[in-house]
Amino acid sequence: MKVTEFIKPGEVKVVDEPMPKIKKPTDAIIKMVRASVCGSDLWWYRGISDRKHGSPVGHEGIGIVQEVGSDVKNVKPGDFVIAPFTHGCGHCAACRAGFDGNCMNKENGINGGYQGQYLRFINASWALVKIPGQPSDYSDEMLNSFVTLADVMATGYHAAASAEVKDGDTVVVMGDGAVGLCGVIAAKLRGAKRIIAMSRHEDRQKLAKEFGATDIVPERGDDAVKHVMELTDGAGADAILECVGTEQSVNTATKVARPGAVVGRVGIPQKAEMNTNNLFFNNTGLRGGIAPVTTYDREVLLKAVLDGKINPGKVFTKRFDLDHIQDAYEAMDKRQAIKSLVIVDKD
Amino acid sequence: MKVTEFIKPGEVKVVDEPMPKIKKPTDAIIKMVRASVCGSDLWWYRGISDRKHGSPVGHEGIGIVQEVGSDVKNVKPGDFVIAPFTHGCGHCAACRAGFDGNCMNKENGINGGYQGQYLRFINASWALVKIPGQPSDYSDEMLNSFVTLADVMATGYHAAASAEVKDGDTVVVMGDGAVGLCGVIAAKLRGAKRIIAMSRHEDRQKLAKEFGATDIVPERGDDAVKHVMELTDGAGADAILECVGTEQSVNTATKVARPGAVVGRVGIPQKAEMNTNNLFFNNTGLRGGIAPVTTYDREVLLKAVLDGKINPGKVFTKRFDLDHIQDAYEAMDKRQAIKSLVIVDKD
Numbered sequence: 001m002k003v004t005e006f007i008k009p010g011e012v013k014v015v016d017e018p019m020p021k022i023k024k025p026t027d028a029i030i031k032m033v034r035a036s037v038c039g040s041d042l043w044w045y046r047g048i049s050d051r052k053h054g055s056p057v058g059h060e061g062i063g064i065v066q067e068v069g070s071d072v073k074n075v076k077p078g079d080f081v082i083a084p085f086t087h088g089c090g091h092c093a094a095c096r097a098g099f100d101g102n103c104m105n106k107e108n109g110i111n112g113g114y115q116g117q118y119l120r121f122i123n124a125s126w127a128l129v130k131i132p133g134q135p136s137d138y139s140d141e142m143l144n145s146f147v148t149l150a151d152v153m154a155t156g157y158h159a160a161a162s163a164e165v166k167d168g169d170t171v172v173v174m175g176d177g178a179v180g181l182c183g184v185i186a187a188k189l190r191g192a193k194r195i196i197a198m199s200r201h202e203d204r205q206k207l208a209k210e211f212g213a214t215d216i217v218p219e220r221g222d223d224a225v226k227h228v229m230e231l232t233d234g235a236g237a238d239a240i241l242e243c244v245g246t247e248q249s250v251n252t253a254t255k256v257a258r259p260g261a262v263v264g265r266v267g268i269p270q271k272a273e274m275n276t277n278n279l280f281f282n283n284t285g286l287r288g289g290i291a292p293v294t295t296y297d298r299e300v301l302l303k304a305v306l307d308g309k310i311n312p313g314k315v316f317t318k319r320f321d322l323d324h325i326q327d328a329y330e331a332m333d334k335r336q337a338i339k340s341l342v343i344v345d346k347d
Numbered sequence: 348m349k350v351t352e353f354i355k356p357g358e359v360k361v362v363d364e365p366m367p368k369i370k371k372p373t374d375a376i377i378k379m380v381r382a383s384v385c386g387s388d389l390w391w392y393r394g395i396s397d398r399k400h401g402s403p404v405g406h407e408g409i410g411i412v413q414e415v416g417s418d419v420k421n422v423k424p425g426d427f428v429i430a431p432f433t434h435g436c437g438h439c440a441a442c443r444a445g446f447d448g449n450c451m452n453k454e455n456g457i458n459g460g461y462q463g464q465y466l467r468f469i470n471a472s473w474a475l476v477k478i479p480g481q482p483s484d485y486s487d488e489m490l491n492s493f494v495t496l497a498d499v500m501a502t503g504y505h506a507a508a509s510a511e512v513k514d515g516d517t518v519v520v521m522g523d524g525a526v527g528l529c530g531v532i533a534a535k536l537r538g539a540k541r542i543i544a545m546s547r548h549e550d551r552q553k554l555a556k557e558f559g560a561t562d563i564v565p566e567r568g569d570d571a572v573k574h575v576m577e578l579t580d581g582a583g584a585d586a587i588l589e590c591v592g593t594e595q596s597v598n599t600a601t602k603v604a605r606p607g608a609v610v611g612r613v614g615i616p617q618k619a620e621m622n623t624n625n626l627f628f629n630n631t632g633l634r635g636g637i638a639p640v641t642t643y644d645r646e647v648l649l650k651a652v653l654d655g656k657i658n659p660g661k662v663f664t665k666r667f668d669l670d671h672i673q674d675a676y677e678a679m680d681k682r683q684a685i686k687s688l689v690i691v692d693k694d
Contacts, residue, residue, distance in 0.1 A: 093582030094606035099630050102606030104581075162632070234451075235440030259441035259449030262634065265627065272624035276633065280616050283446050283636035285509070287609065289627045 003056050003116025004325045009047030010333075012057060012115075012325055020113070020120035025071035028124030030083050033135050034147050035061035035115045035342040036316065037328050038085075039177050040268065045329050058115030059085035060150040061344070062131070062143070066118065072125040082129040082302070083114060083121055084293035085151045090126025100127070101158075101290035114150075115325060115342055129297040132306070144313025144341060145305045148182065149297050152339065153312040155266050156182025157301060158291035159241035160190055163264030166239075167191030172228055173213070174253050175243030176204035178315040178339040179266060181211055183241040185310050188212030189300070196228060196237065198252075204338065207314060221248060228256040237261060242288070247271040257284040264288045316341035350403050350463025351672045356394030359404060359462075359676055361669055367460070367467035372418035375471030377430050380482050381494045382408035382462045382689040383663065384675050385432075386524050387615065392676055405462030406432035407497040408691070409478070409490070413465065419472040429476040429649070430461060430468055431640035432498045437473025447474070448505075448637035461497075462672060462689055476644040479653070491660025491688060492652045495529065496644050499686065500659040502613045503529025504648060505638035506588035507537050510611030513586075514538035517579055520560070521600050522590030523551035525662040525686040526613060528558055530588040532657050535559030536647070543575060543584065545599075551685060554661060568595060575603040584608060589635070594618040604631040611635045663688035 002014050020029055035058050044051035051057075065079045075081060087107070088100025095103050106123065113119050121128065131146060138146070145153075156179050165171055171187040173180050176199035187195050188211065197213035198220075199205045205216050217227045228237065236258035242250055245267025253263045262285035279286055304310045318337035320328040321344075328340035349361050367376055382405050391398035398404075412426040422428060434454070435447025442450050453470065460466050468475065478493060485493070492500070503526050512518055518534040520527050523546035534542050535558065544560035545567075546552045552563050564574045575584065583605035589597055592614025600610045609632035626633055651657045665684035667675040668691075675687035 093580075097585070097605060097607050099607035102630050104606075162630075232440075238444070258444060259451075259636075260444050260446035260639075262632075269624050269627050272622045273620050274623045275619045276621045276623070277616050277619040279633065280612065280636045283449050283509075283634070285609075285632060285634035286623065286626065287630070287632035287634075289606075289630035292607075 001117040002322060003113055004058055004322070006044060006051045006053065006055050006057050008053065009045065012045070012329055014322055014325055020118050022067060022069045023120065024122065025069040026123055026125060027069045028065055028072055028075065028121045028128065029067040030063040030081065030119045030121050031066045032061050032063040032114065032117060032119055032344040034143060035344055036147050037332050037340040037342065038151055039179065039332070041329070042333060045333060056113035056116060058113060059111055060147060060152070061114040062146045062150065063119065068124060074125045075128050075130055080131045080134050082131060082146055082149045082297060083119060084127055084129065084154070084297065085111065086290070086293045087123040087127045088292070088294050089123050095126070098292055098295045100292040100294050115322065117344060127294050129294055129302060131302065141311065141313050142305065144316050145311055147341065148312040148315060149301050149305065151293065152178045152315065153182045153185065153301055154293040154296045155179050155291040156243065157186040157296050159183045159243055159264040159266045159288060160186035161264065162288035163239035163241050163262045165190040165192050168193045169238040170194040170196070170232055171239045171241065172196045172198065172237040172256050173241045173243065174198050174249045175267060176201060176208060177243065180241070180243035181207055181315055181338070182312050183243050184208050184211040184213050185312055187241065189304060189310060196231060198224060207338070210314070221252060224252050225255045239264065243267050245269050250274065254278060254284055257282060259283050261285070262287055266291065315339045319343060348464040349669055350460055351405055351669070352401050353391060353398045353404050354400065356392065359392070359672055361672055367465050369414060369416045370467065371469065372416035373470055373472060374416045375412055375419055375422065375468045375475065376414040377410040377428065377466045377468050378413045379408050379410040379461065379464060379466055379691040381490060382691055383494050384679050384687040384689065385498055386526060386679070388676070389680055392680060403460035403463060405460060406458055407494060407499070408461040409493045409497065410466065412475070415471060421472045422475050422477055427478045427481050429478060429493055429496045429644060430466065431474055431476065431501070431644065432458065433637065433640045434470040434474045435639070435641050436470050445639055445642045447639040447641050462669065464691060474641050476641055476649060478649065488658065488660050489652065491663050492658055494688065495659040495662060496648050496652065498640065499525045499662065500529045500532065500648055501640040501643045502526050502638040503590065504533040504643050506530045506590055506611040506613045506635060507533035508611065509635035510586035510588055510609045512537040512539050515540045516585040517541040517543070518586045518588065519543045519545065519575055519584040519603050520588045520590065521545050521596045522614060523548060523555060524590065527588070527590035528554055528662050528685070529659050530590050531555050531558040531560050532659055534588065536651060536657060543578060545571060554685070557661070568599060571599050572602045586611065590614050592616050597621065601625060601631055604629060606630050608632070609634055613638060662686045666690060
């Protein structure tokens with residue numbers, strides 16, 4: 001079977017590998033239908049983070065359950081599923097509290113291979129999210145939206161949930177990548193009245209507005225803070241979604257916070273050390289981390305997609321088949337695509 | 348009239364000063380009945396923070412409204428009131444959001460003089476909290492509990508509210524000073540099922556248990572983390588109240604957090620720089636700051652005291668009259684009292 005592997009920084013390749021096998025009773029084998037490239041994949045693609053040569057890549061997709069281990073009860077062969085990048089067991093303290101992205105029973109070191117024909121998926125019984133019917137029952141656009149429920153839409157939602165966005169709020173979204181754009185969708189879904197998108201790229205500004213942004217702030221740093229303060233009559237925002245992770249973005253996020261507001265962050269932090277006194281003296285909260293994908297999909301996101309309330313699949317501005325996976329990465333690396341879709345199985 | 352002033356580190360003194368006057372239409376003059384010494388007063392008393400020689404001190408107390416400015420509508424002369432250390436205007440974005448401790452219309456530089464016979468209180472119309480009846484209608488114990496509603500009980504409550512303590516939670520309270528003990532009361536009031544108090548002093552452990560603590564952890568640092576993890580079957584706490592502010596305490600607080608739990612902090616942070624990556628990768632939240640005293644008093648705390656549900660006045664383990672104010676400070680400085688009560692007016 002074909003699966004994408006990391007060769008070296010700047011190069012991925014589809015190679016033939018043996019079919020994956022059930023190794024534990026909690027495993028499932030998924031026949032992938034569609035996958036995608038994540039902004040976080042660019043970290044190792046660009047050589048910023050290390051990755052083992054020959055390791056299978058990709059952590060977002062949808063597919064059909066092919067085979068299940070003996071302990072997998074929630075899904076059965078033939079089921080159409082979202083394959084989240086998280087692998088919650090569903091019964092540890094973290095999963096029970098709704099933080100399955102921090103599952104205490106996850107197996108480390110196994111995360112990749114979604115950009116391939118078949119995938120061994122661990123903790124399959126709870127973590128997989130069943131989609132009613134079969135792929136052929138859905139439009140192309142809706143299939144794309146399902147793919148976003150494996151990571152990016154749930155991650156954007158985690159920013160909004162961590163920032164505790166509620167009805168009527170004025171929200172600032174830092175970052176106009178696919179996660180930030182999904183943050184805009186999430187803020188609107190949670191009832192935000194005003195959504196200020198920090199964006200300097202015209203195509204992304206347009207999509208942000210389509211998703212519900214009411215204002216665009218193209219500036220960065222102190223100028224951005226000033227602009228947001230003007231827009232909010234000096235009050236600052238009720239909730240801030242930090243979807244970038246750079247030091248400047250995190251700083252700006254904390255500076256546009258109304259006293260008591262929470263910065264919900266999902267951008268992998270670039271700098272660990274942070275002056276938290278500024279947070280304390282403004283009662284600014286800081287929350288966020290790895291999204292609990294299965295929890296959000298089940299509680300709110302799958303229904304919102306099925307009901308046509310949200311269309312996050314629009315973040316895919318380019319599509320590729322598996323044989324052109326290198327192009328899919330390059331398009332994102334060169335910012336030619338907001339996010340690259342990968343068609344694995346055309347049937 | 349008599350009021351306590353700061354002389355030099357280690358020395359306060361009751362001096363005669365002219366009667367305070369209404370300066371702004373939003374002012375009120377309060378005839379103080381009872382006051383108290385705050386743990387944060389020890390910062391300047393011990394010379395750790397600077398304070399101007401001769402400045403009036405004290406920021407907690409109850410009293411009778413003597414006179415009001417023309418814009419003060421919510422209280423009138425003769426009313427029995429809590430005089431919070433905060434001075435929320437009630438109408439700025441921070442106050443409206445329930446964070447009146449960060450009122451955007453506060454006048455800086457005016458905070459002190461509560462340990463005296465008469466007090467000029469700014470933003471009096473909204474910030475003062477009316478207590479039904481007169482001091483003579485209440486027991487000595489209840490009067491003491493009212494005094495705690497000017498700061499310490501509201502601050503403990505802010506730790507619990509910031510940590511988002513909810514029904515059934517397992518809560519860790521860092522700090523066994525008066526604020527930490529009030530944090531225990533607050534956690535119980537919000538429905539915590541299990542309350543682990545970090546305390547190494549027998550008298551404070553006893554009071555913590557009386558207030559609702561179910562477990563005591565006397566260790567510090569890594570040993571404390573280990574003990575809490577044992578008590579919670581490796582899961583960590585659902586909510587953590589940080590009522591100390593030292594680097595060690597803040598670190599321990601973050602290390603005993605279950606994924607997704609929030610550290611609610613009210614201890615003035617000793618160290619600004621903090622590694623927040625650990626928070627991110629555990630989805631640990633960090634919230635807190637200056638308590639919104641008036642909001643909490645009105646929404647929950649005054650009623651809880653009046654109904655006899657909470658008895659925070661028990662944190663006063665020694666009492667003094669105004670003429671012995673130096674002894675009141677010394678008792679706290681030398682840890683002979685958990686908190687010192689100051690009787691201003693015996694009538």
